[in-house]
Amino acid sequence: MVNNNYRSKGKNKIRVIPIGGLGEIGKNITAIEYKEEIIVIDCGISFPDVDMYGVDLVIPDITYLLENKDRVKGIFLTHGHEDHIGALPYVLKQMNVPVYGTCLTLGLVENKLQEHGILADCTLNVVKAGDIVKLDKISVEFIRVSHSIADACSLCIHTPIGRIIHTGDFKIDYTPIDGEVIDLERFAKLGGQGVLLLMADSTNVERPGFTISEKVIGENLKKIFYKAEGRIIVASFASNIHRIQQIANASIFYGRKIAFSGRSMERISEIAMDLGYLHIPAEAIVTVADLHNYPDDKVTIVTTGSQGEPLAALTRMAASTHRSIQIQKGDLIILSASPIPGNEKFIYNVINELFKKGANVIYNPTEEIHVSGHACQEELKLMHALVRPKYFMPVHGEYRHLKQHALLAEKLGMSPDNIFIAETGQILEVAPSECRIAGRIQTGAIMVDGLGVGDVGNIVLRDRKHLAEEGILTVVVTIERESYSIVAGPDIITRGFVYMKESNELINEARDIVRKELEQCLGNKIKEWAVIKSSIRNALGQFLYIKTKRRPIIIPIIMEI
Amino acid sequence: MVNNNYRSKGKNKIRVIPIGGLGEIGKNITAIEYKEEIIVIDCGISFPDVDMYGVDLVIPDITYLLENKDRVKGIFLTHGHEDHIGALPYVLKQMNVPVYGTCLTLGLVENKLQEHGILADCTLNVVKAGDIVKLDKISVEFIRVSHSIADACSLCIHTPIGRIIHTGDFKIDYTPIDGEVIDLERFAKLGGQGVLLLMADSTNVERPGFTISEKVIGENLKKIFYKAEGRIIVASFASNIHRIQQIANASIFYGRKIAFSGRSMERISEIAMDLGYLHIPAEAIVTVADLHNYPDDKVTIVTTGSQGEPLAALTRMAASTHRSIQIQKGDLIILSASPIPGNEKFIYNVINELFKKGANVIYNPTEEIHVSGHACQEELKLMHALVRPKYFMPVHGEYRHLKQHALLAEKLGMSPDNIFIAETGQILEVAPSECRIAGRIQTGAIMVDGLGVGDVGNIVLRDRKHLAEEGILTVVVTIERESYSIVAGPDIITRGFVYMKESNELINEARDIVRKELEQCLGNKIKEWAVIKSSIRNALGQFLYIKTKRRPIIIPIIMEI
Incomplete structure (x- = not known):
């Protein structure tokens, strides 16, 4: 968590901070800072992993942006896929900044914000490919690319000390359906003028050749x-x-x-x-x-x-x-x-x-009834050859994709010293003379489950996994304070463990073990419930494991009257 | 469950009964009956589906074989993969019949039986490719094939009314590592002599061309x-x-x-x-x-x-x-x-x-660092062309594989009337003049979890799924019989639902709702615990859904003193 309160304004450097989307599929969001200004590229969700039981979707932790709210000048969208726009409603609720994107992208965003009931409060600015949005020192240029959704763009971030190109998701289709061919000329021209840093889509880097049209x-x-x-x-x-x-x-x-x-x-x-x-x-x-x-x-x-x-x-x-x-x-x-x-x-x-x-x-x-929306190796090579950046940071992909993309850039002649495989949250400081990883911000995955945003965390997930694999066994007993004796129970109820009806014998034995353990504790005048519960849990856990080789969650509940 | 006690001995027909492996991947086991004799081909497990939470492996339900125990003359193994031999220990514990297989196959079986402590009681008969095991009216011939494990065989079941070829898992490798080329000559010869039914591996039927060597x-x-x-x-x-x-x-x-x-x-x-x-x-x-x-x-x-x-x-x-x-x-x-x-x-x-x-x-x-062990389309065509069976039943695969294999056979000129896409448990009656689906036996998937064989069933699985996605909430209360009033609780404990610590307010509100509901029931002198529990479950479920859009399993426990 170093550098959290660090401000780059004193130094003449650009700070590039992937808040999501590196080392993972989805949840794409990147902050780019120069002096007082921060712009955000995309704002996506990711879909839950198999072990995120019951989770509906995952959004990025934007603590860093919230801490620097006043400096965030806008969110710039490359295209309208969920992994690039899906987290907008959650983020705009906490930080109302202008959003920029092409017509179709914002059409999809509009619909999403309406569903969340916050459309009226948001500022959506429609741009078209070729447009440049001028802020104070930063300008953001939208460049036409091909992708599996219409109206997709790469972004060129112009700053006084150099340009950064973020490709967004892209492929090269010479015969697209809408006739809007990727603007290779613009990439070539910017490459000629000099590009400091290229951030390029790594999704299909493992595939040789070209994506068919x-x-x-x-x-x-x-x-x-x-x-x-x-x-x-x-x-x-x-x-x-x-x-x-x-x-x-x-x-x-x-x-x-x-x-x-x-x-x-x-x-x-x-x-x-x-x-x-x-x-x-x-x-x-x-x-x-x-x-x-x-x-x-x-x-x-x-x-x-x-x-x-x-x-x-x-x-x-x-x-x-x-x-x-x-x-x-x-x-x-x-x-x-x-x-x-x-x-x-x-x-x-x-x-x-x-x-x-x-x-x-x-x-x-x-049968060739589907093509991917992402650039294969030969298309990536073309992008690198046109842009000819000084530094390169692969984006969009798991570590293996980023690594393969780094190897591809090396094969194209780039020095490994100029290639940066970063993790989500790492800060890349870029200047014409130097580029380096310089610290880290807080990032993470916030899980959305039903109406809850962030109330399901690792402990709840760990329990869900344990419940899923082994089930749960609750044992309840009521104890009278005065006589210090059992007045009701122990009762045992299980879910996801064994058929209660067909495992009568096992459950009866388990009940005996609890009773014996409990009577021993009470006889020894142990007064701490935590100690008694732990004894019950241990004795019962051991018995059940020997009998079944399973370890259900065991919850002892002691009622005192 | 018709035909369960049916005996084919009276009729001059062969009955082919897939007990597992059709419409699914794995759990391969097939019974073949002629008159008084039953032989079993393979005896495999399958691996649990994603929604079979906590299950270690799945074995076939062999009720039918157990009911006809005295007629089962042997289990014949095509090769030593888990989905063909893995269920043997479980089956042999219930039905001790001789097992036949090649040297490597039985080597692997031996190890498995030893782990289960039943090796000494079992009869393992080593055969080699080319051998014919003669029973009373049935003979079983082992024919060399290529596969991703050494010493794999197809089986030809010779009966007085015709031959059945079951390929087992196979591919055609002209340059195998051990030099043991698939015995194409034998398949051709049997084809020339006439084969009534071919049962062939469908695993790779979706792939065009040939598997490389x-x-x-x-x-x-x-x-x-x-x-x-x-x-x-x-x-x-x-x-x-x-x-x-x-x-x-x-x-x-x-x-x-x-x-x-x-x-x-x-x-x-x-x-x-x-x-x-x-x-x-x-x-x-x-x-x-x-x-x-x-x-x-x-x-x-x-x-x-x-x-x-x-x-x-x-x-x-x-x-x-x-x-x-x-x-x-x-x-x-x-x-x-x-x-x-x-x-x-x-x-x-x-x-x-x-x-x-x-x-x-x-x-x-x-990079071509792996090849499959199963025949692609051109290899399957060769097998069909050599064997030229009268009837065909695709085996080993999900429905889509069986369907595609049936279409492949049709394209080779076979009449759709002679092709049978059967389900696990369906009985195929085969005779030279006629072949038809004739009834069904009991089959199913028995889940093994730890030491438990079959004690995890659909109810336990449904609970595990529910627990995994929504968690559980237990509410306990102690009631005094005499005064008919609450003397302890209600206490609430959750797992996999929300962070208890951060959801204090929600849990407190939930406790109030339970208390109110309970007092109302007690006030109305409702004496049936089931009714009271159901009221608590409903009131609490509704409250939690409105607040969180989640539906945890709710377990009300009432202790009576």
Whole structure:
């Protein structure tokens, strides 16, 4: 926690502080400071790890920003994915600063802030690629890039002592659906003028070659649609507007009506159409409720659930719990997405159920029905070659991604001394003459569970894990103060441990052990409940482990009357 | 549960009953009946699903076999992987029948039975590829195949009315490490003589092309070893003897000593060397404890942990909790295995930690440091083309695998009427003139948790899931019978719900609600504890949900004195 109150204004240096997103997937947020000014790049959530039982989402700990609230001049968004904008409502509630982003990005933010009831209080500034937002000494330039969501930008932070380029999430698509090709010229020009530090997306650094163009997916979808004789149901990420455009185009080409299913799909497609990012003639769109008016070979359903999420529309269709769509023989289902690591089993369950119901399912990576939104090795090399930065810090990824990206930069001729694999919270001090890790700020993962923000922490999680694996056993006894004797109990209740009904004998033996232990304690006139409870816990724990090789949480409760 | 007591002896049909392994990965076990005889193919476990909290392993429900104990003539093993032999100790304890398998397979079984203390009571019959075990009317022939463990076989079940071929797990490797090429000639010959039913491995049916030869991995390992300047640590599956042979060969080639680390790696390599499947000169092997006597560039450590298993050796090295091996800068770590779906995150965690400690890690699929043990599409086509069965039942895989395998057989010209996608427990009646699904037996998944076999069932699991996601809240109160009034409590204790310390107010309010609810019940002279408990549970549940949007398990305990 050094440097927490450190102020860089005295020194002529830029401080780059990743508050999230390094050494992890998601929760992307970075502070950049020069003298009195701080700007923030992105403000994302991450999804809970498997061992974060019951947690809905994870937001960054922004203690550092709150401590320097008055210096924060704005939050600049690269694009509208959850891992870049999802934490905004939580952060803006604590720190109301202006937000800058492109039209689609802010359209998605607007919707989010409305749901949290704070839209009216927030300042959203729409910019477009090419714009430069001038603050006091810092200016922030938005540069067009390709990604799996429309209207994505890299940022160039101009300061009096040099430029920093933060790529955001990007890939290079020479034939994007909206014709908005990545602004390679601008990257080249800035590279020519000199870039102090490059911070570049590392998500796909493990993949050789180039990401194929989104346009190829459109052509493949058309070929697949051609052969379909029944309904077509396509699952994809709701925010992948270009994918949805191509699904719509293929549908219209074959005279199919389009229906959107799933809350986020309906919501995001509406926003994208309102803002002019998604172009579908009104007469081509029908509601799910109206689908029965059309023959099966004249409809396409675009749905959520490509990750097998338990509550998503496709998952409910597969489980026969969807209110209005029943899977039937002849349906063609296309999973136009690839599994996010950890989701494989859920997705496969959905596929199995769809097949069982007689549908045909296309999900195989060999079919080329999905492309990634992130740059592969050859694209990353191009970005490095254009920007030619003095220093480099890989961002967006687990440690292995950052490491591989550092190795890639080395192979391109960069000195290892100029490459910085930083951790979330580490401060990178950048100046034309020197760049170094200089201290650390407080960072962390704040867990959101239901309405609780931060009230589930490591102790609660540790208990949940223990409960999940071993269950719990509560033993209750009432003791009379006067006579110092047991007047009720011991009673034993378990959950998640053994079938109570079939383990009568075990529970009876356990009760005897508690009684014996307790009587011994009372006989010895031990008056401290903590000591008695600990004796019960030990005796019982040992007995149960010998009998079952399990260690449930044991909670002794002593009532005194 | 029809046909449970049905006996096929009256009819001239073969009954094929998958007791596990269809519509699931693992737990492979199949009964084949002809007249009075039943033989069993394999006897495997499966690993618990993500939602089987705390479960160690899953074994098949063999009620059907136990009910027909006297007719079961033997268990025939195709190879020594856990999903084919792992349930043997549990099954043999209930039903002592002879076991048949090749030398390595039984070597591994022996070790397993010894651990369970039942080896002396069991009958293990060693056979070799080409052998035919003659029973009364049934004969079982072992046919050499390639797989990711040595000494694997397909089985041909000869009956008076026709042959059934069960491939077991297989692939086609023309250049296997031990020179024991799959016996294509025998499959072709049996095909020529006529095969009634083929049951074939579906694991890799989604992959086009051919599996590359294990030998290629050896060549790639040699290239990688060439460049290594420090220690080499290779993680692989302990049972992949041929992989270990190649790691040893490459090590010896460069003058490196070999040390085995991890319990199963030490155990299985010892068995394989004893039985002559793994050939390493004694002077090339050292113990982990002796490693410090050799320079870093003269040692190779072969270890478990390729799946990021929490207790495996490599995981402990990565976490710095390994007793004797510390990861250091310059170590080269090779993950010679691919992730089993669901294990990705654990493996990536291990890789991240290894990189952080300064090691270089090779794990990328593009490096070709691992091949699968299962046949891809072109290999499956070859098997179908050689065997040319009258009927076909895909086995080993989830529904999507079975479905894809059925489609593959159709594409090869087989009539869909002759293809049977069965579920675990369904009975397939096979005769030369007809084949059909005819009823179902009792099957299921028996969960093993610690010493308990089957004492964790769906209710316990449902509770564990609930506990994991929402936690538990216990409320205790002591009531005096006479006065019908509260004499102690209500006390509230939670685990996995909220931080007790920081949620004082919430807990106090909750206590007030319980007291009020209880006093009302007592005032109304309600005498049934069940009714009172239910009132408390409802009132408290509603209050907590409004306050937190969480639904912990609520356990009201009323003590009466």
